[in-house]
Amino acid sequence: xxxxxxxxxxxxxxxxxxxxxxxxxxxxxxxxxxxxxxxxxxxxxxxxxxxxxxxxxxxxxxxxxxxxxxxxxxxxxxxxxxxxxxxxxxxxxxxxxxxxxxxxxxxxxxxxxxxxxxxxxxxxxxxxxxxxxxxxxxxxxxxxxxxxxxxxxxxxxxxxxxxxxxxxxxxxxxxxxxxxxxxxxxxxxxxxxxxxxxxxxxxxxxxxxxxxxxxxxxxxxxxxxxxxxxxxxxxxxxxxxxxxxxxxxxxxxxxxxxxxxxxxxxxxxxxxxxxxxxxxxxxxxxxxxxxxxxxxxxxxxxxxxxxxxxxxxxxxxxxxxxxxxxxxxxxxxxxxxx
Amino acid sequence: xxxxxxxxxxxxxxxxxxxxxxxxxxxxxxxxxxxxxxxxxxxxxxxxxxxxxxxxxxxxxxxxxxxxxxxxxxxxxxxxxxxxxxxxxxxxxxxxxxxxxxxxxxxxxxxxxxxxxxxxxxxxxxxxxxxxxxxxxxxxxxxxxxxxxxxxxxxxxxxxxxxxxxxxxxxxxxxxxxxxxxxxxxxxxxxxxxxxxxxxxxxxxxxxxxxxxxxxxxxxxxxxxxxxxxxxxxxxxxxxxxxxxxxxxxxxxxxxxxxxxxxxxxxxxxxxxxxxxxxxxxxxxxxxxxxxxxxxxxxxxxxxxxxxxxxxxxxxxxxxxxxxxxxxxxxxxxxxxxxxxxxxxxxxxxxxxxxxxxxxxxxxxxxxxxxxxxxxxxxxxxxxxxxxxxxxxxxxxxxxxxxxxxxxxxxxxxxxxxxxxxxxxxxxxxxxxxxxxxxxxxxxxxxxxxxxxxxxxxxxxxxxxxxxxxxxxxxxxxxxxxxxxxxxxxxxxxxxxxxxxxxxxxxxxxxxxxxxxxxxxxxxxxxxxxxxxxxxxxxxxxxxxxxxxxxxxxxxxxxxxxxxxxxxxxx
Numbered sequence: 001x002x003x004x005x006x007x008x009x010x011x012x013x014x015x016x017x018x019x020x021x022x023x024x025x026x027x028x029x030x031x032x033x034x035x036x037x038x039x040x041x042x043x044x045x046x047x048x049x050x051x052x053x054x055x056x057x058x059x060x061x062x063x064x065x066x067x068x069x070x071x072x073x074x075x076x077x078x079x080x081x082x083x084x085x086x087x088x089x090x091x092x093x094x095x096x097x098x099x100x101x102x103x104x105x106x107x108x109x110x111x112x113x114x115x116x117x118x119x120x121x122x123x124x125x126x127x128x129x130x131x132x133x134x135x136x137x138x139x140x141x142x143x144x145x146x147x148x149x150x151x152x153x154x155x156x157x158x159x160x161x162x163x164x165x166x167x168x169x170x171x172x173x174x175x176x177x178x179x180x181x182x183x184x185x186x187x188x189x190x191x192x193x194x195x196x197x198x199x200x201x202x203x204x205x206x207x208x209x210x211x212x213x214x215x216x217x218x219x220x221x222x223x224x225x226x227x228x229x230x231x232x233x234x235x236x237x238x239x240x241x242x243x244x245x246x247x248x249x250x251x252x253x254x255x256x257x258x259x260x261x262x263x264x265x266x267x268x269x270x271x272x273x274x275x276x277x278x279x280x281x282x283x284x285x286x287x288x289x290x291x292x293x294x295x296x297x298x299x300x301x302x303x304x305x306x307x308x309x310x311x312x313x314x315x316x317x318x319x320x321x322x323x324x325x326x327x328x329x330x331x332x333x334x335x336x337x338x
Numbered sequence: 339x340x341x342x343x344x345x346x347x348x349x350x351x352x353x354x355x356x357x358x359x360x361x362x363x364x365x366x367x368x369x370x371x372x373x374x375x376x377x378x379x380x381x382x383x384x385x386x387x388x389x390x391x392x393x394x395x396x397x398x399x400x401x402x403x404x405x406x407x408x409x410x411x412x413x414x415x416x417x418x419x420x421x422x423x424x425x426x427x428x429x430x431x432x433x434x435x436x437x438x439x440x441x442x443x444x445x446x447x448x449x450x451x452x453x454x455x456x457x458x459x460x461x462x463x464x465x466x467x468x469x470x471x472x473x474x475x476x477x478x479x480x481x482x483x484x485x486x487x488x489x490x491x492x493x494x495x496x497x498x499x500x501x502x503x504x505x506x507x508x509x510x511x512x513x514x515x516x517x518x519x520x521x522x523x524x525x526x527x528x529x530x531x532x533x534x535x536x537x538x539x540x541x542x543x544x545x546x547x548x549x550x551x552x553x554x555x556x557x558x559x560x561x562x563x564x565x566x567x568x569x570x571x572x573x574x575x576x577x578x579x580x581x582x583x584x585x586x587x588x589x590x591x592x593x594x595x596x597x598x599x600x601x602x603x604x605x606x607x608x609x610x611x612x613x614x615x616x617x618x619x620x621x622x623x624x625x626x627x628x629x630x631x632x633x634x635x636x637x638x639x640x641x642x643x644x645x646x647x648x649x650x651x652x653x654x655x656x657x658x659x660x661x662x663x664x665x666x667x668x669x670x671x672x673x674x675x676x677x678x679x680x681x682x683x684x685x686x687x688x689x690x691x692x693x694x695x696x697x698x699x700x701x702x703x704x705x706x707x708x709x710x711x712x713x714x715x716x717x718x719x720x721x722x723x724x725x726x727x728x729x730x731x732x733x734x735x736x737x738x739x740x741x742x743x744x745x746x747x748x749x750x751x752x753x754x755x756x757x758x759x760x761x762x763x764x765x766x767x768x769x770x771x772x773x774x775x776x777x778x779x780x781x782x783x784x785x786x787x788x789x790x791x792x793x794x795x796x797x798x799x800x801x802x803x804x805x806x807x808x809x810x811x812x813x814x815x816x817x818x819x820x821x822x823x824x825x826x827x828x829x830x831x832x833x834x835x836x837x838x839x840x841x842x843x844x845x846x847x848x849x850x851x852x853x854x855x856x857x858x859x860x861x862x863x864x865x866x867x868x869x870x871x872x873x874x875x876x877x878x879x880x881x882x883x884x885x886x887x888x889x890x891x892x893x894x895x896x897x898x899x900x901x902x903x904x905x906x907x908x909x
Contacts, residue, residue, distance in 0.1 A: 137507060142384055142404065273489060273507070273514030275385045280430035283512035284464050309426045312399050313387045 002076050005172055012171045017180060018044060018124065018161030019224060019244035024168070027158060030148035031077050034156035039079040042133075042152065042159040043070055045086040046117055046124030050266060051225025051246040054181035055162040056087075057193040059094045062166055067101055067112075069165030072172055073158055074110060083152065084114045085129050091116045121226070121270035122318055126151075126159045128272065139274040140316040163245075182241060184209055185225075186249035187218060202236035202247060217252040219333050226266050227321035229328035230259075256298055259329060260289045267322050277310045278319030285322070300330075343409040347391075348416065354407050361389050361402040364415065371415050372424065372453050374431070374537045375490035376403040378849050379835075380499070383491050387427045391415050399423065425457055431488050432538075433464035438486055441539055446547075446722040449846065450538055467512040474518055477908065478544060479528035479696040480842070484515040486540035493532035493541045500531050500833060501810025505541075516540060525645050525907045527809060529638035529833040530692025530716075530842020543692045543843060546713040547723055553684040553713070554597040561684045562668055563598040564661065564743070565589055567605055568690040568753030568839045569717050571859030575845040576721035577731045581852055582859030587736030589688075594737070595729050604687060605745030607664025608752045608761070610881070611635060612872035614657040614898050615758075616765035619828055623770070623799065628652045630804070630819070630826035633758050635659040637697035638833030640902065642809045647816060648904035656899040658710075660752065661687045661694060662703055665710030666897045671885045672742060680708060687714045690753065690841035693833070705896055716843030744877045747864035748778075754857040755837035756783035756790060756805045759830040763794055763803075765873045771797040778870050784861075786836055786854055789815065791826075804829040807837060 006028060014024035031039060043066065047055040058066060070082050084098065095114065102112040115133045122128045127141035130152050151157025160168070163181055170176040180198045185191045188211040196205050202222060206212040220236065222228045223243020230250075231239055241247060250259070268286040273279045285306050288299050303326065311323035341356040347364050354363045362378055364371050373389035376382065384404045391402040394412035399420065402413070414420070432454055441448045454461060471484040482505075489507055493516060497505040504526040508517040518526070532541035553559050570586040579585070593601045615633070622631050634640050634654040643650050658666070665685040673680040687694060691714075697703075698711040715723070724731055748761035760780045767775045782792035783803065788811040794801045804826045806812050812831045819825060834840045836853035839860065869875060886894055 142382060268511055271511040273509060273511050274383075276387045276427045276431045276488075279489065279512055279514055280433065280464070280466070283467055284430065287465075305426070309423055313390060313401075313423050313427060315384060315387065 005072060005076065008171045008174075009168065012167075012176050012178070014164065014167050014171060014176075016161055017163035017167070017245065019049070021242070024160070024164060027148060027160075028073070028076060030146070031156045031158040034149050036156045038081065038153075038155045039077045040152045040155055040157045041070055041073045041077065041079060041082040042129070042157060043082070043084045043086075043162060043165055044124060044126065044129060044159055045084065045090055045162050046119075046129065047087055047090070047162075047244075048119055048121040048124045048270070049224040049226055049244060049246075050262075051185055051221065051228075051248045052183050052244050054183045054193050054245060056090050056093065057181065058162050058166050059090060059098070063094065063098055063101055065166045065169040066162055067098070067105065068172070069160070069168035070112075071105055071110060072168055073160065073165065077156070077158055080110050082110065082112050083133055084112055085117055085123075085133065086114060087119045087123075088116050089119055121266070122272040122316075125316060125318065129159070130157065139272040140318075161244075180241075180245050182209075183246040184211060184249075185246070186220070187251040187254070188213075188249045199240065202231070202239055202241060205241065205247065206236070206249075211249070218249050219252070219254075220247050220249045221325060222247055226263055226270075227318075227324055229324050230332055231328070232332045235332060255294060256329070256334065257289065257292055257294055257296070260298065260303070260326070263322070263325050264289055267318075271319070275315035275319060276313075278314045278316075281306045281310050281319070282322065343407055343411075345407050345409070345411040345413070347413055356407055356409070358407045359403050360391060360405040360407060360411075360413060363407055364402060369415060371402055372428070372457060373403065374488060375492060377492055377496075377535060377847065378851070380492060380495045380535075383495070386431060386488070386490055388424055388431070390420050390424050390427075392417055392420055421457075425459055428454065428457060428459045429461070429463045432459060432461045433466040434461060435486070435538065436461045439539060440545075441722070445726065447725040448539075469513065469515045471515065471517060475544065476526045476528055477696045478699045479692040480526075480530050480533050481542060481544050482516060482518065482532070483540050483542070484517060486538050487515040488538050488540070489514045489516070490537060492535040492537075496531045496535045499810065500527075500529055500808050501813055502527055502529075505532055522907050525641075525905075527638040527641045527645070527833055528693035528696045531834060532842070533692055533716075534842045534844055534846055534848045537846070543716045543719065544695060545719060546686075546695065546715055547719050550686050550713050550715060550723070553686070558682060559684045560599050560678060560682050561597070561686060562600045562602055563593040563596075563686050563688065564602045564604045564607070564664055565593075565688040566661065566690055566694075566753065566838065567608060567750055567757070567860065568837075568841060568844070568856065569688045569720070571753075571856045571863075572690060572839070572844050573717050573721060573731070575852075576717070576725075579732055581855040582857075582862075584859055584863055585731065586863075587738065588731055588734045590737045590739050591734040592724055592729050592731050595734070596723060596727060598686070600740050601743065602664065602668065603739050603743035603745055604660050604664055604689075605749035605752070606743050606875070606877060607660035607662070607667070608749035609746050609872035609875040609878045610663040610667065610898070611657050611660045612748055612758075612761040612765050613878065613882070614663070615655050616762045616769055616872075618655050618657060619762060619766050620769040623801075623827060629824075630829050631655050633830045634900075634902075635752075635758060636832045636838070637691075637693035639809065639812065639831045641693070641696075641905065642812065642833065644902055644905040645907070646809075650816070651902045651904070654902055656901065658703065658898060658900050659697060660749075661689070661714075662697065662710045662900075663898065666703075666705050667881055668742075669705060669708050669710060670897060671881055680706070684712045685710065687711050688717065688720045689714050690717055690838050690844045691834075692716060692842045694843070702900060717845055718843065721845070742877060744875060745869075746872050746875045747867035747870035748872045749875075750863040750867065751860050753837060753839040754784070754860050755786070755807045755832055755839075756780075756830065757837060757860070759783045759803055759805050759828070761872055762828070763796070763801075764871045766801075767796050768871070768873060770799065774871070783830075786850060786857075788835070801828065802826045806831045807833075807835055807840075809833055
């Protein structure tokens with residue numbers, strides 16, 4: 001039965017929907033093979049990135065599927081212990097319901113521990129999440145060891161995003177159709193969470209959700225509204241949605257300064273403080289634009305100097321990712337008009 | 339055994355152990371890669387992002403601390419690209435540093451400043467977020483200045499490793515900085531390991547340099563310097579000398595050059611401590627006193643007992659510590675003998691330690707209202723003073739210690755873990771059996787292990803001893819004593835790894851490998867001495883026979899013994 005599910009996951013080509021797109025089957029095999037008397041499954045419902053709200057949508061609408069996915073994962077790695085890492089704001093909304101639903105599993109000896117997380121961006125990074133549960137400082141760990149070998153309390157740990165676990169449940173029921181949830185927001189008519197094929201282009205998704213406007217010009221940030229790349233309208237016909245599945249549309253009137261302030265304020269607030277480039281660099285970056293007014297000259301050179309440094313030398317993906325929105329905005333929207 | 343592999347750093351062919359950190363391999367091979375968060379005895383944090391190198395095969399730039407040696411690896415440490423990134427990260431990390439560092443502002447030599455200058459780092463390019471936490475004083479030993487902190491996390495890790503866990507990082511993003519634990523059940527023991535692991539003096543000793551300079555400049559004062567056992571084999575590191583090189587005689591000259599009137603030696607005090615402590619041990623054993631007896635010459639360990647385990651206070655020897663013994667003798671016996679008003683005497687200890695500053699301030703140790711030791715300089719402070727006064731230590735002539743500073747080989751090894759034990763055994767043997775030991779070396783209590791156990795034959799008695807470093811290991815033995823109260827007769831505990839020789843006041847860096855070399859230096863001193871037992875030291879004999887033994891019991895207590903009491907947090 002276990003092997004059967006694994007094969008189904010392999011055939012379905014499930015990948016992590018937290019944004020990293022790591023093959024689910026590989027993760028399962030790693031944790032299964034890892035040595036350890038105790039193993040854990042963790043559901044990651046942190047969702048601290050800007051422009052994302054599909055995990056809470058799933059938890060509100062399909063909590064049973066998510067818990068079923070967790071239970072299947074627990075059975076596969078042969079454990080009865082799971083943690084539910086849940087953003088505090090989400091817990092306020094769905095916590096009671098989830099606690100009610102896990103009772104059925106608890107009767108069969110499964111233990112679900114809810115870890116209510118102070119909402120943060122780094123809190124969703126899986127090793128920072130482990131530290132948080134262990135009451136350590138919330139910052140990423142040096143890898144290796146990977147969580148699959150030495151995760152929570154040093155035990156092999158299988159960590160999945162909410163949507164990934166939902167997909168596991170669908171796969172087990174032979175109902176999976178390679179769809180994903182899209183968080184659509186910004187300057188458009190019908191914001192919300194939609195479920196379409198993972199192979200759809202950005203344009204197709206905006207068309208299907210009745211958000212595409214042939215007349216006006218706009219651009220969009222894809223896969224996460226802090227770390228995702230910015231694409232122009234033309235690129236949307238061919239590009240798919242990556243990362244954690246978001247499309248945030250910006251009207252062409254949106255200024256560079258507005259975007260920079262949004263991104264850099266977020267990064268400087270959300271940097272965990274562990275490594276120099278991210279801790280100090282995001283602070284300096286925000287200082288470069290924080291007090292500027294529309295029409296002021298943007299210090300692109302100083303910004304690039306720092307984002308280059310962050311891209312190459314940051315400890316984790318959070319610091320490295322800040323380069324992506326800014327550089328893609330320059331390339332795709334401003335056409336390098338530095 | 340791990341495989342050896344061949345790697346190339348900047349085209350230099352190097353054979354090293356597979357899996358070793360490239361940063362460590364480079365450092366061991368004389369290739370200097372600036373770094374601030376790496377310490378070879380601590381877990382790798384990789385947060386400063388300064389030790390960058392380029393993997394020439396993949397083209398990737400990464401931190402050399404996390405990069406592991408594998409066969410054929412080729413890295414470059416200094417390409418223009420690396421230089422730009424490294425400099426950028428240092429400019430971010432050290433924004434405003436030169437203006438805020440008391441050491442740099444006061445014109446003392448700073449290794450960190452040298453690294454910044456060598457890399458042409460502009461510390462005014464950026465302005466850091468203000469950290470407004472006030473300076474926190476760890477009693478009168480060390481202090482924490484969060485505004486200088488670069489969040490390298492080394493102090494936090496070493497504090498935990500020692501077994502205290504008083505320090506932690508607090509805050510997020512640019513507000514991240516070191517702070518201390520508010521839990522009333524956790525307190526600092528003043529060992530100063532944070533200060534010897536801090537690259538920026540955010541954790542530092544409470545400076546006594548100015549007080550010492552003031553005394554030296556006061557013609558009415560008679561200023562005595564006394565150097566602890568460990569200082570002589572480590573201060574050379576501050577002057578690029580071979581680790582473990584004994585500079586006793588050059589230090590005698592150097593201290594006179596700084597203006598000290600007399601140069602005596604804490605080693606003489608150590609011989610007194612050994613005699614007092616060995617007699618107490620013999621007495622406790624013969625008269626069924628409280629056992630096991632614990633050493634008490636490490637103020638960090640004493641603070642640990644007084645705060646965490648006051649129930650064990652009766653186990654601590656009442657013998658005062660070496661610097662307090664000798665300081666007290668200078669201000670009594672020596673002053674009387676030389677017709678000097680003891681109030682004019684200023685005793686300055688050079689110590690590998692920060693908790694000795696705290697100890698020197700204890701009111702309970704006053705003799706006729708006088709502190710036995712007035713000021714304590716760490717090795718780092720002593721080196722700063724020498725450099726400021728252009729005293730080039732390695733080039734100096736050698737001179738002998740002033741006669742009152744004579745000492746035995748037993749004192750010389752006090753600085754190493756097991757040294758106090760071994761010294762006490764050499765004399766306790768005499769006090770218990772009435773006979774002199776022929777072979778004085780006790781190999782079983784030597785070495786870098788954190789917990790050493792041995793049974794030593796003293797006459798008919800099988801003396802069970804334990805030698806411990808770090809309070810984390812002490813806690814393990816305290817647990818053992820709960821199960822088996824008779825497990826030991828005598829236990830030596832030092833708060834720092836390797837004993838005083840790895841103390842919080844030593845030169846930076848201090849690693850287990852460096853500590854082991856310093857220890858070798860100490861045993862060399864002992865090996866080459868004629869006089870190797872404390873109770874045979876002629877000066878100490880004279881002090882006891884012509885002076886101490888004739889004093890009233892109360893007066894003897896005042897000069898030789900102390901007492902302990904339960905301590906509250908921050909006391």
